[in-house]
Amino acid sequence: MHWRQISILGVGLLGGSIGLAVRSAIGNCKLVGWGHRIESLRRAEEIGAIDSFHTDVASAVTGSDLVVLCTPVGTFEDILKQIAPALNADCLVTDVGSTKRSVVKAAEKWLGPQANFVASHPIAGSDKRGVEFARADLFTNALCILTPASRTPPHAVHQIESFWKMLGMRIIHLSPEEHDQRLADISHLPHVLAAALVAMQDDSALQLAGTGFLDTTRIAGGDGGLWKDILLDNADNLGDSLKRLREQINHVMHLLEKQDQKTLQTWLATAADRRAQLLERKLREMKSE
Amino acid sequence: MHWRQISILGVGLLGGSIGLAVRSAIGNCKLVGWGHRIESLRRAEEIGAIDSFHTDVASAVTGSDLVVLCTPVGTFEDILKQIAPALNADCLVTDVGSTKRSVVKAAEKWLGPQANFVASHPIAGSDKRGVEFARADLFTNALCILTPASRTPPHAVHQIESFWKMLGMRIIHLSPEEHDQRLADISHLPHVLAAALVAMQDDSALQLAGTGFLDTTRIAGGDGGLWKDILLDNADNLGDSLKRLREQINHVMHLLEKQDQKTLQTWLATAADRRAQLLERKLREMKSE
Numbered sequence: 001m002h003w004r005q006i007s008i009l010g011v012g013l014l015g016g017s018i019g020l021a022v023r024s025a026i027g028n029c030k031l032v033g034w035g036h037r038i039e040s041l042r043r044a045e046e047i048g049a050i051d052s053f054h055t056d057v058a059s060a061v062t063g064s065d066l067v068v069l070c071t072p073v074g075t076f077e078d079i080l081k082q083i084a085p086a087l088n089a090d091c092l093v094t095d096v097g098s099t100k101r102s103v104v105k106a107a108e109k110w111l112g113p114q115a116n117f118v119a120s121h122p123i124a125g126s127d128k129r130g131v132e133f134a135r136a137d138l139f140t141n142a143l144c145i146l147t148p149a150s151r152t153p154p155h156a157v158h159q160i161e162s163f164w165k166m167l168g169m170r171i172i173h174l175s176p177e178e179h180d181q182r183l184a185d186i187s188h189l190p191h192v193l194a195a196a197l198v199a200m201q202d203d204s205a206l207q208l209a210g211t212g213f214l215d216t217t218r219i220a221g222g223d224g225g226l227w228k229d230i231l232l233d234n235a236d237n238l239g240d241s242l243k244r245l246r247e248q249i250n251h252v253m254h255l256l257e258k259q260d261q262k263t264l265q266t267w268l269a270t271a272a273d274r275r276a277q278l279l280e281r282k283l284r285e286m287k288s289e
Numbered sequence: 290m291h292w293r294q295i296s297i298l299g300v301g302l303l304g305g306s307i308g309l310a311v312r313s314a315i316g317n318c319k320l321v322g323w324g325h326r327i328e329s330l331r332r333a334e335e336i337g338a339i340d341s342f343h344t345d346v347a348s349a350v351t352g353s354d355l356v357v358l359c360t361p362v363g364t365f366e367d368i369l370k371q372i373a374p375a376l377n378a379d380c381l382v383t384d385v386g387s388t389k390r391s392v393v394k395a396a397e398k399w400l401g402p403q404a405n406f407v408a409s410h411p412i413a414g415s416d417k418r419g420v421e422f423a424r425a426d427l428f429t430n431a432l433c434i435l436t437p438a439s440r441t442p443p444h445a446v447h448q449i450e451s452f453w454k455m456l457g458m459r460i461i462h463l464s465p466e467e468h469d470q471r472l473a474d475i476s477h478l479p480h481v482l483a484a485a486l487v488a489m490q491d492d493s494a495l496q497l498a499g500t501g502f503l504d505t506t507r508i509a510g511g512d513g514g515l516w517k518d519i520l521l522d523n524a525d526n527l528g529d530s531l532k533r534l535r536e537q538i539n540h541v542m543h544l545l546e547k548q549d550q551k552t553l554q555t556w557l558a559t560a561a562d563r564r565a566q567l568l569e570r571k572l573r574e575m576k577s578e
Binding site for chain 2: 123124125127142143145172182183185186187189190191192193194195196197198199200201202204205206208209210212213214215216217218219220221222223224225227228231232235238239241242243244245246247248249252253256257259261264265266267268269270271272274275276278279282
């Protein structure tokens with residue numbers, strides 16, 4: 001695939017990083033930006049994440065081979081509706097949203113069920129906000145989940161896969177439903193817990209925070225507007241994750257009341273072992289690619 | 290205060306780091322180790338964290354100016370009982386435990402209420418275990434909480450304060466009760482949550498873990514035996530912390546059910562702001578000292 005023009009809709013951390021990563025992977029590709037804040041668009045242009053920008057979204061996608069939606073998930077449907085009439089017939093469309101059922105549904109509605117839309121979720125990011133934190137290597141060796149619908153044309157899936165591979169990503173496929181269920185557990189729930197852990201503290205306790213507390217709550221630093229969209233869009237799965245987490249809490253409360261040394265130690269040690277295995281696997285993945 | 294001989298009881302990460310830190314701060318101080326595992330004692334000797342060791346705890350404290358308890362909190366009472374008859378009359382005793390009510394009580398019982406015992410909690414550590422991860426700079430610029438009892442001799446408090454300052458620490462004083470209450474919120478609760486977050490995951494979700502999940506659960510990698518002691522010793526306060534965290538979870542579940550965008554965004558943004566302020570303060574503290 002020769003990418004001649006790519007539109008990046010939303011030039012924050014992710015959109016900006018895509019621009020920089022494309023730039024460092026291939027030459028001769030025109031990068032067109034769009035966004036609400038003119039300041040961010042200018043900044044993205046300055047750092048070379050985009051070549052030019054439009055403030056009208058239909059103009060921003062005209063003539064492109066690929067459009068990447070990098071705005072909050074709550075804006076996707078409206079953007080898809082607006083760009084639909086302006087897209088080239090063979091233009092590919094993808095997104096970087098953290099939920100997948102809603103965007104797949106919106107794309108089927110506004111672009112048609114056989115459109116070249118392939119939903120993506122690159123598992124990369126930061127608690128830092130804005131294009132000033134964009135990095136060309138943000139996606140290197142990270143995982144990208146594609147959730148093509150049953151009627152998505154195979155060549156579109158193949159091309160979107162090539163695009164993320166070009167940025168250094170490893171690819172897996174899941175159904176939109178599986179994606180949203182698993183991400184509720186592994187990403188959306190941790191975000192809620194990190195925020196809850198900050199929210200429940202008195203100032204007097206916060207004074208005593210060590211590096212452990214700072215690490216545990218790092219992701220709570222993420223953008224509230226962006227995360228509000230994600231959590232509400234995946235409310236059903238996240239509600240289930242929260243229930244299961246609450247059961248774990250009730251279990252520990254019970255062990256504390258009973259002063260059950262043995263079961264508590266096993267519970268803690270099992271979690272420690274499981275995390276150690278996960279970390280080992282992650283480090284291996286990072287090195288091997 | 291001239292420290293001629295210091296006994297380090299328990300030569301893991303903290304005990305070993307104390308040895309290395311004392312060594313780099315002052316010359317001419319004999320460091321005597323004690324522990325259950327001969328392998329760890331030899332290793333501590335090899336890296337210079339101790340000069341010699343005993344496998345009998347009474348012998349290990351004989352002739353020392355200072356004894357530092359660095360074993361799990363569940364072992365303190367038994368060790369205090371064993372060392373009491375062997376201590377020099379003016380020997381200072383402290384500990385590095387993460388709970389303070391129980392050790393203050395045990396010291397009053399076995400050493401006497403006017404003994405030179407000053408409970409300490411240096412807020413420094415790692416999820417790494419063992420003397421091989423000991424570092425001379427582990428305590429630099431970190432906070433040390435002292436919880437002297439009402440009858441603790443002031444000169445003892447002063448000398449223990451000097452000891453931790455010599456290792457680069459900032460000092461604050463709290464009552465044992467205040468300490469245990471605040472630490473339940475800011476340290477013991479995060480540990481339980483990190484472990485719960487690992488425990489409730491399916492393997493299929495763990496495959497998708499990003500750096501956010503790894504950070505949020507880092508402290509769950511801590512030693513199960515050591516943490517079991519801490520959590521059970523502070524069960525009453527921790528139970529209260531867990532209840533308050535559960536209320537936060539219930540609040541979020543309610544907002545998700547109602548799809549209450551505004552309240553959820555405010556809740557997330559407030560947590561993000563509070564954590565940003567905390568981080569800023571922590572970075573300032575690190576630099577200024």
